[in-house]
Amino acid sequence: MNRLLAGTCWVAMTVLMLAGTAHAFDTVVLDPGHGAHDRGAAIGYVYEKHLALDTARRVEQLLKKEGLNVIMSRSRDVFIPLQDRSALGNSKHNAIFVSIHYNYNRGGSGAGAETYYHFSSSYMLAAYIQAYLVQRTSMTNRGVKSAGFHVIRATTKNPAVLVECGFVSNSSERARMLTGEFRAKIAEGIAQGIIAFRKSK
Ligand SMILES: [Zn+2]
16 A cells, blocks of 8 residues: 555545544534623623523524524523533533623723634534634634633533624624624524534534
């Protein structure tokens, strides 16, 4: 076997191995951040908890149209402890977990979208969502990042990511995210990323 052929075989074997461990999911757990007294990022009357819930509901509708089961950690303005959110993320078989947030930084200079994962097995899901979210919204691409946020660290049974859909603290991003049209684009980007990730398996 020549070198080139050996290389080709190695690639084919790797692809087969990855395919063998593919995570075929039919359920998406959507986790709108915060709720009730926990407003999340807030500037004036603009609260992250409202933006996250509205965006998650839009993603829910888009994914249901694709025939996926969708479970929401909250569908109303209620407080859900972080442990309950990750417990929900672990309780479903053949599922992925997607937490939806909006960002904040002091001074208001932060801009753009970023997607977090904790375990490397969740990296590809984060990469797909980030790519489609940025493509759909033309927001600044802050990239895919690793972090230890509770919901993505304690959700161990399924791929789990946390999406930050732009900065509430940035006046121009805030103005855009206050429109349903822009939140629809954000939701489309997230849903398209999830669907593309699923088809990639
Ligand atoms: Zn948040």
